[in-house]
Amino acid sequence: MVLLIALLLEKKQYSKKTFYLYLVYVFLLVATAFLDYIIDTWYLQNMVIFFSSMIISIDHMTQVSDQWLETKKELLFSEYRASHDIMTGLWNKTSGRDKVKNCLENMSESDVAALGFVDIDNFKSVNDTYGHEIGDFWICEIAAALQKICDSSDIACRYGGDEYIFFLQNIGNLDELTTRIEKFRKEVHDKAVEREQNVHCSIGIYQVKGAGKN
Structure with a gap:
């Protein structure tokens, strides 16, 4: 007992x-x-x-x-x-850059990919207007929207601050790329409308063709 x-x-x-x-x-x-x-x-x-x-x-x-x-x-x-970037769950700058480099070096002649750059427009204004907590929310929200357009073999990386890069492999045609980018744009737009906040992104995309490496 x-x-x-x-x-x-x-x-x-x-x-x-x-x-x-x-x-x-x-x-x-x-x-x-x-x-x-x-x-x-x-x-x-x-x-x-x-x-x-x-x-x-x-x-x-x-x-x-x-x-x-x-x-x-x-x-x-x-x-x-x-x-990884702890806030967003994306690859961090170093890992993301290394993975993109590795993909580029191993592309075959017939491969076509898309390398993209995203940043939140006037992010300082977003922080000043809505506060840093909302700014952090949008950093995570943009990351989540990017992940939704990436397949398992694609790469999404937080490059720094409000900047991101993504690498979409095996993009067969322009229509497929356009569909994915539109999905990302709509995701961000709908969330901004829902929250009644003036937040949007700039996107730059570069088409990458294989270097003939087998």
């Missing part, structure tokens, strides 16, 4: 899995003591020793597993922070 009370008082110090493992252990001790009092059987004590060892082993493996997962999570987050 003392062990059970102590365990309940210290519950917050344990993970959920560890707490329940120890709870099972305490109940085994209590049940064994009770049964041993009623029917004096030596094998009950052996069973408790066996199950106690199992519980301790499972708890140890659980802690090791939790520590490994926590370390792995921290490592992945560090790698993510090193390559």
Whole structure:
């Protein structure tokens, strides 16, 4: 009973899995003591020793597993922070530029892509008029709109401040490119109308043809 009370008082110090493992252990001790009092059987004590060892082993493996997962999570987050812009979730300037460069170097002669540059018009005025919190909202909103026109093989990058670059691979024809850009423009326009805010973007696009590299 003392062990059970102590365990309940210290519950917050344990993970959920560890707490329940120890709870099972305490109940085994209590049940064994009770049964041993009623029917004096030596094998009950052996069973408790066996199950106690199992519980301790499972708890140890659980802690090791939790520590490994926590370390792995921290490592992945560090790698993510090193390559992504935390505010928008896009590639950061360095990673985005390297990925675009790699794509350009590996284009075949028949490949056609589009390299684009986007910035928010008069962004200082947006901040001055609506406040920096709204400015941050629009930085994220433009990033989200860019992601919507990118396929899994495309690249969207926050180049700095309110500036972005995107690289659309395998653009088959001008109509497809026009459709994607119009989708982006409409996304931004509709959000600005919804919020009754005068926000819009400038977009520059350069068509890239393969350099004949196989």
